[in-house]
Amino acid sequence: xxxxxxxxxxxxxxxxxxxxxxxxxxxxxxxxxxxxxxxxxxxxxxxxxxxxxxxxxxxxxxxxxxxxxxxxxxxxxxxxxxxxxxxxxxxxxxxxxxxxxxxxxxxxxxxxxxxxxxxxxxxxxxxxxxxxxxxxxxxxxxxxxxxxxxxxxxxxxxxxxxxxxxxxxxxxxxxxxxxxxxxxxxxxxxxxxxxxxxxxxxxxxxxxxxxxxxxxxxxxxxxxxxxxxxxxxxxxxxxxxxxxxxxxxxxxxxxxxxxxxxxxxxxxxxxxxxxxxxxxxxxxxxxxxxxxxxxxxxxxxxxxxxxxxxxxxxxxxxxxxxxxxxxxxxxxxxxxxxxxxxxxxxxxxxxxxxxxxxxxxxxxxxxxxxxxxxxxxxxxxxxxxxxxxxxxxxxxxxxxxxxxxxxxxxxxxxxxxxxxxxxxxxxxxxxxxxxxxxxxxxxxxxxxx
Amino acid sequence: xxxxxxxxxxxxxxxxxxxxxxxxxxxxxxxxxxxxxxxxxxxxxxxxxxxxxxxxxxxxxxxxxxxxxxxxxxxxxxxxxxxxxxxxxxxxxxxxxxxxxxxxxxxxxxxxxxxxxxxxxxxxxxxxxxxxxxxxxxxxxxxxxxxxxxxxxxxxxxxxxxxxxxxxxxxxxxxxxxxxxxxxxxxxxxxxxxxxxxxxxxxxxxxxxxxxxxxxxxxxxxxxxxxxxxxxxxxxxxxxxxxxxxxxxxxxxxxxxxxxxxxxxxxxxxxxxxxxxxxxxxxxxxxxxxxxxxxxxxxxxxxxxxxxxxxxxxxxxxxxxxxxxxxxxxxxxxxxxxxxxxxxxxxxxxxxxxxxxxxxxxxxxxxxxxxxxxxxxxxxxxxxxxxxxxxxxxxxxxxxxxxxxxxxxxxxxxx
Numbered sequence: 038x039x040x041x042x043x044x045x046x047x048x049x050x051x052x053x054x055x056x057x058x059x060x061x062x063x064x065x066x067x068x069x070x071x072x073x074x075x076x077x078x079x080x081x082x083x084x085x086x087x088x089x090x091x092x093x094x095x096x097x098x099x100x101x102x103x104x105x106x107x108x109x110x111x112x113x114x115x116x117x118x119x120x121x122x123x124x125x126x127x128x129x130x131x132x133x134x135x136x137x138x139x140x141x142x143x144x145x146x147x148x149x150x151x152x153x154x155x156x157x158x159x160x161x162x163x164x165x166x167x168x169x170x171x172x173x174x175x176x177x178x179x180x181x182x183x184x185x186x187x188x189x190x191x192x193x194x195x196x197x198x199x200x201x202x203x204x205x206x207x208x209x210x211x212x213x214x215x216x217x218x219x220x221x222x223x224x225x226x227x228x229x230x231x232x233x234x235x236x237x238x239x240x241x242x243x244x245x246x247x248x249x250x251x252x253x254x255x256x257x258x259x260x261x262x263x264x265x266x267x268x269x270x271x272x273x274x275x276x277x278x279x280x281x282x283x284x285x286x287x288x289x290x291x292x293x294x295x296x297x298x299x300x301x302x303x304x305x306x307x308x309x310x311x312x313x314x315x316x317x318x319x320x321x322x323x324x325x326x327x328x329x330x331x332x333x334x335x336x337x338x339x340x341x342x343x344x345x346x347x348x349x350x351x352x353x354x355x356x357x358x359x360x361x362x363x364x365x366x367x368x369x370x371x372x373x374x375x376x377x378x379x380x381x382x383x384x385x386x387x388x389x390x391x392x393x394x395x396x397x398x399x400x401x402x403x404x405x406x407x408x409x410x411x412x413x414x415x416x417x418x419x420x421x422x423x424x425x426x427x428x429x430x431x432x433x434x435x436x437x438x439x440x441x442x443x444x445x446x447x448x449x450x451x452x453x454x455x456x457x458x459x460x461x462x463x464x465x466x467x468x469x470x471x472x473x474x475x476x477x478x479x480x481x482x483x484x485x486x
Numbered sequence: 487x488x489x490x491x492x493x494x495x496x497x498x499x500x501x502x503x504x505x506x507x508x509x510x511x512x513x514x515x516x517x518x519x520x521x522x523x524x525x526x527x528x529x530x531x532x533x534x535x536x537x538x539x540x541x542x543x544x545x546x547x548x549x550x551x552x553x554x555x556x557x558x559x560x561x562x563x564x565x566x567x568x569x570x571x572x573x574x575x576x577x578x579x580x581x582x583x584x585x586x587x588x589x590x591x592x593x594x595x596x597x598x599x600x601x602x603x604x605x606x607x608x609x610x611x612x613x614x615x616x617x618x619x620x621x622x623x624x625x626x627x628x629x630x631x632x633x634x635x636x637x638x639x640x641x642x643x644x645x646x647x648x649x650x651x652x653x654x655x656x657x658x659x660x661x662x663x664x665x666x667x668x669x670x671x672x673x674x675x676x677x678x679x680x681x682x683x684x685x686x687x688x689x690x691x692x693x694x695x696x697x698x699x700x701x702x703x704x705x706x707x708x709x710x711x712x713x714x715x716x717x718x719x720x721x722x723x724x725x726x727x728x729x730x731x732x733x734x735x736x737x738x739x740x741x742x743x744x745x746x747x748x749x750x751x752x753x754x755x756x757x758x759x760x761x762x763x764x765x766x767x768x769x770x771x772x773x774x775x776x777x778x779x780x781x782x783x784x785x786x787x788x789x790x791x792x793x794x795x796x797x798x799x800x801x802x803x804x805x806x807x808x809x810x811x812x813x814x815x816x817x818x819x820x821x822x823x824x825x826x827x828x829x830x831x832x833x834x835x836x837x838x839x840x841x842x843x844x845x846x847x848x849x850x851x852x853x854x855x856x857x858x859x860x861x862x863x864x865x866x867x868x869x870x871x872x873x874x875x876x877x878x879x880x881x882x883x884x885x886x887x888x889x890x891x892x893x894x895x896x897x898x899x900x901x
Contacts, residue, residue: 207774207825215824219774222830226609237608237859309709352709386676388656395655396539398611404712405656409669409720410676416695416720417680424682460701468694475691476698481713 043343044307047316050343051323054091060345062091065454069350072486073305074098074339075148077363079106080438080451095339099186099332101147107371111146122175127255134171135391136377138178139384142362144371153185153331154178155358156304158391161196161228162399163205165392173201173255174392189297189329193228193284198250198257206397209252213265216244223397225287231299234292235272242269246278288329294321298334305338307352308403351456351485354406357387359486361418364478367451370428383421386414407484419478431474445473456482531879532755534764534795534810535632536744537658538788540772541610543781544817544834544862547583548597548851552576555854559821563777563828573597573846582786585793589839594796594805596842596897598871600852602833602864606816610772610830613815618660620869620888632763633663634887635876639762647723649763650754652747658765667715669723674732674750677724696721730757738794744768745791752798755808762880771814775825788812792839809840809879809898813868819860833864836871841899848897870895 043050056062067086071078075098078086086094105114118141125134142151158181165174177199184192196202197220203209208220221243225235249264250257269278272286287293298320302312320334327333338344355363361384365375381391388411394400423429431448432441440447445465449457457465461480468476477483550556551567552575570578571587579587579597589595603622607613616622620631629637636648651661651670661668671677679695681688699717703710730753739745747766754761768788773781792810799805817834833852852862873884874894884892 207772207827210775210825212824217774217823217825218829222609232609232612351707354709354713386672388654396610401656404709407713407716408651408657408667409716409723410654410672411656411670412717412720413677413679413724416717420680420682458704461698461703464698464701472691472694476694479695479717480698481703481710481717484713484717485709 043346043348044310044312044316047319050316051319051337051341053340054342054345056091060347062087064450065347065350066091066345067094068454069345070094070098070339071148072355072359072363073344073353075152076142076359077367077452078148079366079369080434083451091340091345095336098149098339099336101145101150103146105144105146106366106369107144109144114144114146119179122179125172125175127170127172129171130378131165131171131390131392132378132381134165134174135381135384137175138391139358139362139377139380140374142358143365143375143377148366149335150182150185153335154182156301157181157185157192159394159399159402160300161202162394162397163199163201163392164394168201168204170201170204170255171392173204177201178392184331186332186335187330189331190284190288192331193224193288194281196228197224197247197280197284200252200255200257203250203252203257208247208250211244211248211250211263213248213263216241216248216265218244220244221247221283224283227398229284229287229296230290230292231296234290234296239271242271243278243283245269246271246283247280250280291321291325294324294329297321297329298324301334301338303402305335306344307349308354309352310349351482353486354403355484355486356400356402356406357384357389357411357415358391360387360415360484364419364422364452368422368429368431369434370422370425373428375425375428383414383418387411387418388414415484416479419475423474423478445470445477448474448477452477453480453482456480456485530807531881532762532764532808533875533880534748534751534808535660535766536788536792536810536812537660537765537767538771538784538812538814539614539767539769540814541613541816541818541830542771542814542834543773543777543828544814544831545820545828546777546781547580547785548573548577548599548835548847549580550577550851550854553851553854555820559854561822562826563822577847577851580782580785582782583789586789586837589793589796590845593845594839594842595845596838596848597846598836598838598848598866598895598897600833600849600862600865601813601836601868601871602816602862603867603869606832606858606861606864608816608830608832610815615659617813617815617868618658620872628662629664630658630660630662631872631887632660632765633668635880635882636661636663636668636763637665638882638886639880646726646760647719648761649765650723650761652750652764652766655767658767661763661765667712667719669719671723671727671750673746674727674730677727679721679724692721727754730754738798740787740790740794742787742791744787745794748791748795749798752795752802752804755799755804756802773818773827774823774829775827777822777827796839806841809838809875811839811871811875812837817862820854820857820862821860832858832861834862836868838871838897843896843899848895866895867892871897874898 064087067083101111103111121137145151163177168174180195180199206219206223208217211217218240221240226232245265246269249260251260266277268275274286295317298317299312323337324334361380388406435441435447465473465476546565549565549570551570557564569581571583572578586595603616618630632649639648647669649661649668651657654672657670681691699714703714733749733753739749751764770784796805799808813836814834816831818828818831823829849866869888869892872888873892874897876882876887877884877894879898
């Protein structure tokens with residue numbers, strides 16, 4: 038794709054965004070921030086954040102709001118959801134597990150934290166299809182949420198002992214005599230360094246360090262008699278390493294911060310433009326200097342000129358979860374609460390089954406969300422949401438926000454802002470008021486973030 | 487997502503901007519009689535590809551039970567010689583593959599041994615990219631091998647989609663083309679627009695949805711153009727497939743997922759669509775632990791599903807124009823691991839079902855002693871198999887798709 042100027046100017050790209058006459062803090066910028074850093078936002082939040090400016094808006098995303106989408110105190114809501122998660126039976130149905138998370142995403146006072154939890158779920162992609170234990174999957178989800186905006190070293194340590202992860206990667210048995218290479222491979226290839234930054238020998242040696250790590254009756258356990266206590270050489274370092282010694286060796290590699298920052302930039306900034314090592318370098322340096330503090334690097338991204346650059350608007354494809362949760366939040370379809378297990382199934386038909394990513398590499402994202410089955414599923418989601426008159430009353434929504442006339446302008450402002458060119462605007466202006474919401478929500482522009 | 491895969495998506499987006507909406511990107515739906523469609527295409531031959539995801543253990547699929555190295559390397563995972571369906575004195579099919587063995591007896595199965603590529607990569611993702619793009623060099627991953635074949639097949643306005651993926655995965659890299667968005671169908675039920683109201687309401691709503699996607703947009707926004715074409719391809723293919731008769735109530739297919747996907751493929755073939763390439767997959771072959779039961783169940787699903795598919799086509803008189811190939815991104819280590827499983831390996835067999843020229847084994851079993859870092863060495867490059875399917879089956883020149891130097895490996899009967 039054409040490379041907008043900022044992508045080749047790392048220093049300007051990562052400098053803080055300051056609104057100006059040529060780059061006003063307008064509705065389109067506020068909505069962009071919430072599409073990327075949260076799951077869209079209701080009209081009142083867009084209005085408030087337009088008044089308050091970028092700094093306050095970004096700070097609120099990082100800290101979370103005081104109240105949920107339906108006005109409950111944030112802490113009370115979180116502890117209620119934690120409790121629901123803890124009560125999941127090991128044999129609970131997958132849609133029940135998925136539904137709890139979708140419910141949290143819809144109502145949460147801290148959309149960025151859920152968004153980052155989703156990022157880590159994709160990064161440490163683990164599927165219940167193999168684990169077959171929703172209670173363990175929920176525990177992993179809680180772990181990802183705890184560290185979502187925290188220190189990456191703590192997260193990578195914890196995930197290596199997470200029972201769901203180890204079951205998923207067939208790494209519940211790590212005997213001295215025959216080391217299991219799978220976790221050692223994935224921790225380098227997918228979790229920290231990326232291909233090309235380690236050798237097969239590094240994997241084999243690291244696998245020896247992980248010997249003695251077992252999962253017994255759904256719990257992580259170290260069995261020292263099965264640990265290979267000999268010397269290993271991993272990434273140029275030699276020592277009598279055990280599994281705990283491996284993450285620090287990985288974090289010392291410059292490739293680690295570069296790999297993670299590259300993924301964060303694709304998640305928050307663009308899925309289609311060329312992202313060069315030069316662009317990533319200052320961000321990766323900042324990430325390492327902060328001791329791999331995720332909040333620090335995410336704040337840097339969200340505050341940057343690059344993030345707010347008009348030229349990169351809608352250079353991501355909304356994932357099914359972003360599309361459905363975002364639509365529900367923007368349209369305030371909150372009461373009575375949608376059947377979230379059905380919503381989970383709809384996301385599955387669109388290609389994103391939560392807790393069941395297609396492989397340990399997670400989902401492919403970007404253009405690969407779109408194929409004919411998934412596009413039909415998106416349209417069918419929209420049609421069924423709009424047909425649910427009990428929940429989706431768009432006339433009342435416009436009236437509540439003082440935009441009670443019949444023109445499509447309120448829905449355009451709320452959902453797509455500046456996305457349409459003249460021809461599309463004209464076609465929508467011609468549509469009947471019954472057709473307008475479906476046309477906007479199924480338009481190619483609305484599928485982008 | 488791997489950097490290569492991402493680079494490929496980026497370049498395929500860039501490439502798609504070169505093409506405006508036209509005959510190539512929109513499957514057309516002129517009504518034609520069923521048989522005319524197949525008669526009208528170059529030779530009416532169809533290729534079905536079944537991808538075995540995760541890395542199938544070739545050694546326990548086509549089993550060298552008579553070679554001394556087999557019991558030595560497979561102690562816990564060794565399959566009892568008595569239960570193996572013998573092809574030769576030394577080599578046979580897994581005990582769960584009885585239906586496949588019958589296809590072999592009927593002269594409909596070829597087993598190509600020792601297939602792979604130089605410097606094998608043991609990453610699932612990289613090795614899948616190599617098999618799906620037919621490019622072993624890093625980078626240069628604009629399109630998949632079948633996508634390039636679709637781009638090269640003759641096409642005209644009103645043709646059916648040339649290729650389709652059946653299944654819930656995102657579109658396989660193998661099917662990424664430059665000139666078209668190949669549809670992917672999970673099931674017929676999921677492939678309908680859920681419109682409501684009277685017939686005329688439904689028609690009006692369908693038209694309005696179609697129009698909003700069809701309007702021309704800024705050509706400098708490739709991602710928007712791609713979403714637009716994907717939406718239109720979905721609406722168009724759905725309209726076409728709605729004309730397909732439902733599967734017959736007395737289906738003879740087993741209840742496996744793969745069987746259901748192959749049954750849908752057979753329905754489309756029997757209805758006379760002009761579709762030449764079908765792609766589907768079976769997941770779960772990454773058997774690092776407790777492999778025996780899992781692997782037996784997968785091979786049973788594979789074998790019974792393919793046999794039901796073949797029988798269905800044969801009774802409709804269609805089986806001589808359909809060739810089916812299975813492949814996996816790699817085989818597995820010769821030596822089993824400590825978890826009663828096997829780790830990522832290299833060379834493995836490819837199966838071809840249909841009007842094969844030489845039923846049975848093609849090529850020698852790779853040595854179990856002369857290994858490459860614990861893995862079997864390949865002797866047949868997978869691109870020679872592809873060359874055969876492209877040139878001598880689909881009638882599509884191989885070199886532009888695969889590069890030069892890959893002689894077709896003789897596999898299928900010449901018409």
